[in-house]
Amino acid sequence: MIKVTLTKNPKSKPQCDNLVFGRNFTDHMFMMNYNPEKGWHDARIIPYSPFEISPSALVFHYGQAIFEGMKAYKGKDGTVTMFRPRDNFLRMNRSADRLCIPQFDVDFAMQALAKLIETEKDWIPQAEGTSLYIRPFIIATDPCLGVKISDTYAFFIILSPVGSYYKNGFAPVSLYVEDFYTRASSGGTGEAKCAGNYATCLKAEQKAKSLGYDQVLWLDGKEKKFVEEVGSMNMFIVIDGEVITAKLDGTILPGITRNSIITVLKDKGYKVSERSLSIDEVLSAQKQGKLNEAFGTGTAAVVSPVAKLCYKGTDYIVGDGKMGKITNMLYDTLTGIQKGKYEDKFGWLFKI
Ligand SMILES: Cc1ncc(COP(=O)(O)O)c(C=O)c1O
Structure with a gap:
């Protein structure tokens, strides 16, 4: 079950012709947490906003953090398409394994992603060269100084409407x-x-x-x-x-x-x-x-x-x-x- 809480203050959307890569974020994000008792739990779509985390969270000190990057495109008829998103989540689980982060269910992550994009579909730009960039990431959240594998984690997906990655566009x-x-x-x-x-x-x-x-x-x-x-x-x-x-x-x-x-x-x-x-x-x-x-x-x-x-x-x-x-x-x-x-x-x- 993914609980959805919609924002009361939707932002105005940026102009399609002037999108700098990775600077604009949509109204909502996906989040879930991990602890050894419950596994991955509390899956939710919530307003995009800063969140509270302990300054001693392991991620800040010993770098237990992984991420992915993918894109969604909106066609002229309004259909939203993604390119091999499952492969990104499979790779994310391999990165998780290397960094001793617990595995997540890829089918569930696909469902969460689809629901988040559905919620934010009006944010997907349609102009040539533009898309919605998708950034899933996991961070270690145990408040602890001392190198160890974290017991707790947070998984996020945030979305950013983007233009070309390089400021020169397709130039060599x-x-x-x-x-x-x-x-x-x-x-x-x-x-x-x-x-x-x-x-x-x-x-x-x-x-x-x-x-x-x-x-x-x-x-x-x-x-x-x-x-x-x-x-x-x-x-x-x-x-x-x-x-x-x-x-x-x-x-x-x-x-x-x-x-x-x-x-x-x-x-x-x-x-x-x-x-x-x-x-x-x-x-x-x-x-x-x-x-x-x-x-x-x-x-x-x-x-x-x-x-x-x-x-x-x-x-x-x-x-x-x-x-x-x-x-x-x-x-x-x-x-x-x-x-x-x-x-x-x-x-x-x-x-x-
Ligand atoms: C270090 C590195 N190499 C290669 C790639 C290209 O990978 P992909 O084609 O899955 O985006 C990326 C981007 O994710 C990267 O960060």
Whole structure:
């Protein structure tokens, strides 16, 4: 049972043409709590508002926090569609396991999400490039100083109408190949969507921005040699017609967009490899004119073309510095399936 309490003070909705990513929040949120006696309980939809939490809650001190990110789209006829939301909740349970957070029921989370979106459907923007971004998250709430696994947790879902993730929209981005800081290493939390992974990245992202690059391209933590992923995207590089992405070996996030892209590419007969790819191989391909394209993939940006890589102080242009053909085809195919322009032949859409 999900109890619904509606707000008495609905907010005015932002203009569709001026939506900054993640700054506007809808009127309501979903919340439930966990304790060892009752398990997950007290599921409710309540007005979006600040909440009380002890300053000693474990989440603030030892970082037991996980989250997800997904989107809902509203079609011209008003139908609301989501892209593979179940996979996000399944991944969230895997992140929960890594951070010793109790599992939740995925079917129940799907019901809660559908009910929240139904409540907030008037907040879903319809203009080109806009959507409703969905952020489920779980935090450890035991008031306690001393490292331990929390006994109590809170699960939230909040919603934010969004425009493009990058302020330049679909313009190609530049990446700074980080060769000092590391994001993840074997046996760590790289494949979990936990808050700490993002805090770890900030220093390198700050450096990249100060040098004039948009984002960081992470290399493996051990040898700083192999291409892993970008801040919030998986990375694909096309060399001489082969589309290459890092294999899932525990250090990168198993992106749902990544999996969809691999499926689409295989379906269309492209050569796709999930394999180790050294930065040396990428740069030597560039020198030989064989670095055809590069792009990042993720829920927020869907597909983001990469025009330039900086490694050890030298800039390398990817392809002709513009969006490549495969990148363009993938963006069109994936957003086309999401918006109902193309047939959903892989059964990825979830209608609310
Ligand atoms: C570190 C990281 N890698 C990759 C991705 C892309 O994953 P997805 O396609 O599931 O959004 C994300 C975004 O969630 C991310 O945070």
